[in-house]
Amino acid sequence: MVTGWRIEKLKSVPKMRGLMFRLAAVIFGLFVAGATLKIVGFSPAAMVVQALSYTLGTSFGLQDLGTLVTPLLLTGLAAMVAMRVNLWNIGGEGQFYMGAWAAAGVGIYYEGPALVIMAVMFVAGSAMGALWIALPAYAKAKANVDEIITTLLMNFIAILWVGYFASGPWRDPKETITASSLKIQYALPEWFGIWNIGIFFVLAVICFSWVLFNKTVWGYETTYVGANANSAKYAGIPSSRRIMTTMLLSGAIAGFAGVLEVSGTVSRLQVGISSQFGYLGIVIAALAAGSHFGIIIAAVLMAILLNAGIIFETHGLSLHAVIALTGWLLLLVGIAQVAAGFRLVRVETASQTRTT
Amino acid sequence: MSNAESTVSMRGVTKTFPGVIANADVSIDFHKGEIHALLGENGAGKSTLMNVLTGIYRQNGGEVFVDGKKVEFNKAADAIDAGIGMVHQHFKLVKAFTVAQNLHMGWSKTPAWISHAQLNQSANEIAEEFGLSINPEAYIDELSAGAQQRVEILRVLARGTQVLIVDEPTAVLTPPEVESLFKVLRALKASGRTIIFISHKLDEVLDISDRVTVLRGGKVVATHASKDMTTQSLANLMVGRDVLFERMDRHHASDAERHEVLRLEDVSAVHESGAAALTNVNLSISAFEILGVAGVAGNGQRSLSEVIAGVRPVTAGKVKINAHDIAKLGADDVAELGVGHIPEDRLKSGFAGDLPVSANAVLRVYREEPVSSGIWYHEGAAVALAEQMVAEAEVSTPDVHVPLRNLSGGNQQRLIAKRECQIADQLLIAVYPMRGLDVGAVERLRAMIMERRNAGAAVILVSEELDELLELSDRIAVLNHGRIVGTLDVEDATLERIGLMMGGEKVEVKN
CATH class of the missing domain: 3.40.50.300 (P-loop containing nucleotide triphosphate hydrolases)
Structure with missing residues (x-):
């Protein structure tokens, strides 16, 4: 008789176990990345120390961190909200662009009291984000068209649409380096000279979403639909309506992020205004696994990582390497999430040879 | 050591899994030419014991004898070679194949090259040998559950089975099909084979078996001659206490009440x-x-x-x-x-299943006070109500925050019955x-x-x-x-x- 190992499926995964697995995956992933850098001749330890001390220890670093965390929190939340009903919103990028586009349009061409115009920009941008996911959401609810494909495809339309306006009709003729629109005259006030007050809007949106999902009847129903749509049907919960609303909310949040970008950080509509925030949001949502608090942690982690990437560039490491690193981490987290549902048990099995 | 009359003798068989004792010191003799029922509630250890006997699990302790010789099964094929075969509750047939193809599938005696005609003829010969009628050319998914079961039984018998284990064989059958299954089993018994009949239906066990062994909590409670038992005495042995079985009291309503x-x-x-x-x-x-x-x-x-x-x-x-x-x-x-x-x-x-017990318990009442008021959902009230329901329906769970999936089937059913009633x-x-x-x-x-x-x-x-x-x-x-x-x-x-x-x-x- 020999002893061996067998994989056993758990009935359910305790939250803490899932968290530890994901955390371990991130640490392992960073370690492997560091080892790889070491092998190809970089000195990862020194780079990390430099990146962290710049990012967290200087006002410039904190400023950079803020401009990254703000959109990432929202695109992460947008992706997570959709995951609550078991759907993937891959279109955060496009919704971000369209939110920015609508807000820029309002900000460039309408004049009025700053407060009013700002409010209109936020409403228009969020609505545009919601509109950008409406078609995929409707197709999903009515005909079960795969939302991963449709939301992804909508991104390309949005990016080209914004590219056209930024380099065509809305172009600032004085800007010669990048295709960029005229400057928007309305901007969010700064806070301590480092971050603008947009971060408070973001935290408000996260709190709103948390209350919505945890404290309201709508949230209960939507969570139930996400957990078992078939059983929801037996209880008379209108699943397609809840799924539709949740998707629109997801789109609106991503659009909101776009508004913050043009009203707080950039002040112009530019080609490439999103810097992949929509896609990175999916990684953040996967790291957070359904927790609002997790979104904050994951977004800050991701922002530090991206900021570090900018520092690493000065060492001759391509920024693409950092983007690749986020993909590598997502892969590991995905594996960890599945692996958390299983455990190894030691079993005694019969030996290979017959002993009759 | 083993009883000479016994075809299969299990002596002190123990099988443990981490944290669970599935079988503890089980000793049963299955005689030649008898139908021996194994009776027990879910989780009593019937399946594990049969998995040991068919070489799927290896016991931690105890011995198994076949025809007086000690055997050690390291894989399922060893048990088949020793003449032990099992008809599972969920048939192991390929639906898109014909009866003849299923009978010959995965069998060492099936020639590597064989025509359809030869295959069908061979199937007919097998059917004739055991006195079971089948249509070799029929596809499995065209057949009724009873006919599929006959194919499954034939498939096992064809491999030289002397000890036939049938697991909950009547679950999918109509009463006439049950009757014809019982005829088949009695004929097999008459031919000197041993039938191990696993069931939790008391009437059937009394009807078909010669002897019955009751398992509870992984241990043998008793082995008795079936003719000495009643449904009441068997149920008591299974549960370990007196079970009320009389036709339940019913309120006789007046015609006016019966709208x-x-x-x-x-x-x-x-x-x-x-x-x-x-x-x-x-x-x-x-x-x-x-x-x-x-x-x-x-x-x-x-x-x-x-x-x-x-x-x-x-x-x-x-x-x-x-x-x-x-x-x-x-x-x-x-x-x-x-x-x-x-x-x-x-x-x-x-x-x-992934949501907590509390969220599942209130599914029918979450739109009403006290679980909600207006648009607000009150988690605390939901938990309190769920705790009350769990207590009243005697659902055993550590608390109402665990995912519903973690509850056993019986507890899930009690909860849903409570919720809907x-x-x-x-x-x-x-x-x-x-x-x-x-x-x-x-x-x-x-x-x-x-x-x-x-x-x-x-x-x-x-x-x-x-x-x-x-x-x-x-x-x-x-x-x-x-x-x-x-x-x-x-x-x-x-x-x-x-x-x-x-x-x-x-x-x-x-x-």
């Missing part, structure tokens, strides 16, 4: 595929009445329950609850009318509510259903256990291919009569 609650008028419905699910169904159920619905599984039971619960739309006809036409109502509106629904598949239709003032629809439950849980469920009836609700009870229907129902309707073949008062219903109707035979409907 009609549910009426189906020429109701038809279709499956998602568009195939007919129900055809011209007419039914009427009154307060203080349990209508049992009998029929082989898959003959429209689920569609019938879904149509009444407002989950599935009708394509023709009317469903009326207390004279309300429910055509335009959603499932939640129907529930508002006082209709509870215990669906067929708990985890697919009744619960969200709570709202079923007018009508309770219970679809296979006792399926797969052990005797203790069944008792509890029956009491809950009878309590609803005696409180004045109408009850539709769909079940495949005819004994259970005869015991609980006031009337019995029989479904076949989505049609009601007939409805009988329980006084006029016999197993034979219902069995014939389940096969589709029209029986004079008594008014």
